[in-house]
Amino acid sequence: MLGLLLACCGGPAFAGVDASQYDAFWLWSGVQPQPLLARAKSLYILQGQIERAPRRQGGAVRFLAQGMSVPRLATHPGEIWLAYRAQTLEWPPEAYAVLLSQLRRWQLAGNAVVGIQIDFDARTRDLHHYVKFLRELRERLPKNYRLSITGLLDWAPNADPAVLNQLVGVVDELVIQTYQGRHTIANYSAYLPPTKHLQLPFKIGLVQYGKWQAPYFLEGLPLFRGYVVFLLNAPASPH
Amino acid sequence: MNRFALALLLLGTPLAHASFDDSECAPSLQLQAKGLDACSTQAFLSPSNDTRANLHWLLSDAGQPSLAGNPEKAEDQNALVPFALDQLFSVASPEAAPTDTPTEADTNSLSALIEKLGMSADYPDLSEAPSYASGEGSRQSSNNTDTTATFIAQLLAADLPEPERKRLAIQRLTLLQQEHPASEPQPLNFTGVQSIPGRQFATYLQGAAAFYDGDFSAAIARFTELTSSEQPWLKDTASYMVARSQLNAAQANAFDEYGYADLSKADQPALANAEAALQAYLASYPQGDYALSAKGLLRRVYWLQQDNVKLAAAYAEQLAEQDLNKRDSSLQQLTDEVDNKLFTSAQGVTNPMLLAVIDLKNMRSEEPLSKEQLQAQKPLFASEPDLYAYLLGAWHYYVGEVPAEALAVLPEATDDTILDHLHFSQQVVRGMALEEDGQWPAAQAHWLKLFKLTEQPIQLQQLQLALALNYEHSNQVEKIFAADSLITNSDWRAQVLSRVASPELLRRVANDGKVATAESITALSVLLYKDLLQGHYAAFKADLALVPEPVPEPLTQFVNAQGENDDGYTCPTPKETAAVLESEPGNAQALNCLGEFSRSHSLPLDGSPGEYALGGSKSQFPGERFDPLHGYQQIIANEKAPADDRAYALYRAINCYATSGYNHCNGDEIDKAVRKQWFSTLKRQYANSTWAQSLKYYW
Secondary structure, eight states: OOOOOOOSSSSSSOOOOGGGSEEEEEEEETTOOOGGGGGGEEEEEEEEEEEEEEEEEEETEEEOOOOOOOOOOOOOOEEEEEEEESSSSSOOHHHHHHHHHHHHHHTTOOOEEEEEEEEEEOGGGHHHHHHHHHHHHHHOOOSSEEEEEEEEEHHHHOOOHHHTTTTTTBSSEEEEEOOETTOOTGGGGGGGGGGGGOOSEEEEEEESSSOOOOOGGGGGTTTTTEEEOOOSSSSSOOO | OOOOHHHHHHHOOOOSOSSOOGGGEEEOOOSSOOOOOTTTTTTOOOTSSSSHHHHHHHHHHTTOOOGGOOOSSOGGGOSSSSSSSTTTHHHSOOOOOOOSSOHHHHHHHHHOOOHTTTTTTOOOOTTOOOOOOOOOGGGGGGGSHHHHHHHHHHHEEEEEOHHHHHHHHHHHHHHHHHSSSOOOOOOOOTTTOOSHHHHHHHHHHHOOOOOOOOOOHHHHHHHGGGGOOSSSHHHHHHHHHHHHHHHHHHHHSBBBBBOOBGGGGOOHHHHHHHHHHHHHHHHTTTTOOHHHHHHHHHHHHHTTTTTHHHHHHHHHHHHHHHOOOOOOOOOOHHHHHHHHTTTTTTTTTOOOHHHHHHHHHTSSSSSSEEEEEEEHHHHGGGGGGHHHHHHHIIIIIIIOOHHHHHHSSOOOOOOTOOOOOHHHHHHHHHHHHHTTOOOHHHHHHHHHHGGGGGOOOHHHHHHHHHHHHHHHTTTTTTGGSSSSSOOOOOHHHHHHHTTTTOHHHHHHHHHHSSSHHHHHHHHHHHHHHHHHHHHHHHHHHHHEEEEEEEOOOHHHHHHSSSSTTTTTTTEHHHHHHHEEEEEEEHHHHHHHHHHHHHHHHHOOSSSSSSSSSSTTOOOOSSSSSOOOOHHHHHHHHHHSSSSHHHHHHHHHHHOOOOOOOOOTTTOOOOOOOHHHHHHHHHHHHHTTSSSHHHHHOOO
């Protein structure tokens, strides 16, 4: 049985990820308000999913609203990112129009939006397509907005470094997710050493109540930019 | 351990997507869980189902489109049930999801109208006009190309001087062009609009601008002026917009800066006005353009008023409506809405269907519905006695946990009634209660009988699962593979073969028939794997004779020599390794090679999915699975082991801790001093080996 984390051997306790120890969060649909939102330095707020409708419903690419309505966070101290889940990269012009329109709406309501984040689970062998999509998105995004993407845990070890490096200058940060669904990936620590070779700024994504012990080298990496915690409502059932 | 507690630990597992996504779940193959499991929706009413699924089953009994009617559209025919929640609507009858994003078609109809006005070269730039995601909640979303086209069509139909018509159209387009509330609102300009109808259209646009910019009292004032207009469209629309503006005003303070609701802050007097205005609109315009919308807005009023009685009645009415033209939302939107807005509390809910769904949800809560509370509801189910009987039976099974009481209230199925979802649910709970009561043969007969009482593929598959679980848990696994077995689901049969089957059963299935099938190959693959890795070396050699010619791909691993691996260690065929271990259990090379086999090959389905799931009972294949690290430790303890073999064992053992310092081989706690000792032994005693040379660290 793989991936058993031991309580032995020194190091910080393995109690679940305590969100109050962090300052950057993902906020998805249906999450109850938590006091730590008010002091967050960064909030990644889900706003939509771009997907292909099933064939029996026409098969067109559609942009589904998700997450909260436009809030009024003018007095919030932190940076706000609008997060979008992409199930497809074949975006019609209307999809870009909606995204840009949402950015304008958020700004008009006084929210300090600094950029957008795309959450697309690209397989490592399809990364070059993803890079092409991101280049185009970057062109269409007004220059004052940053572009963040999430990444799968196996990109750093398994992706072609030449392709990953093409993200430099296109994407402002990569957030590597150590969890699937609501649970930390077993054996996550084995995937982390190759982050030493990343050439773009990156963060590590954790799930609230999940597991995390930082490898010794992480804080020392010049491109490491900290953590983002995915907020849940209540402790997930044990795995 | 309480079976529900254990079941809670073993719910279906969300996979794949990093961010939570219901669509890639692995369902848990069991029936009797009580805790919410969005990955394992059952085809019967159950506390473990999401409220929307339970509602769906009851709605389909009432004549709404049913998942049960379209299973042939499911992507995986072997996985109709249990299923992930999001499939609930993707397989059921399609109602096209509305889109709020303007398409080329919308813009074209607007352009056509603008051309009719003779203005094609001359209208505002719409490239930054707002556009909305589908389902985006915002009052601004009704400021779109569709509503603009409607307004302009009205201008074209009205008796207006041409310049006024154009002026008004341009102002409407100006309104469309910007996000609202705008940071620098462009004031509307009605210069030259003098005629009475013209001024009325202008008043309308002023009202609309005020509405979109959030000045509701101004909007109410403008629209109220138009409720006596002789222009029928203006009168109709303005009446509706008065009500809509009042609703928006009433809720203006009810949401905090994040958009979270605090209903105590809704303006109740204003809500009462909005309610009256909406009712008045519906009375005047029962078939009006906005009648359906007004109905939907009334639900919002009731929600803001926290009036469950009115809210539940409104949902019951809409959910019973089968004419799509009389519903303001698709069935999916409606069930999502009732789920979000009503199902938190049973208070005030008298509709039996909605109450039943809430009751089922309460049965899984930490403080479940009490028997007294359920009994007190009996009068509300006077028109639905069978539904009430089901709820009582479910309560006794899931909450009271006295199966005999469940059996007392749930009727036995008669031989000639085809079962709808409710009655199917009664019978499934009966079957589970029989088993919980220890009546396994009676339960088996019960499941077999039910196969004849349904024609729905999803229910038939549910029964296959029930029967398979019954066979497995009453120690009759071989019946699953009998010639006349009703359990034909190949994935489920593979689960049982891989996790539970005895060597005898595997051998029988592997040998079944003249031609190799996918199943016989799976059975042989599992047999050979466990023979080899659970210490049955003689059996392994004998069972190799069952491998057909030409050797199917999944079986080549048992036949071919392993050869040299990436670390330069060479192994013979598994047959030779087994032969050595049969007579010499401590042989170093053979132990290493068994370890190599284990490291590089695994069974696709292995381990236990949980005691109550299919394939979760104790495996009937004897012997403990070989642990490579124990093998290495055995070699390391033997100082007389051949140099290369011992060096390799040390190398492999040390690597169990690479690179994070955790034992990812078998999780055993081994003192760091011991690992250090391995490292120095390797470096000192076997300095010339490639492994000593290549290994720079230990962990």
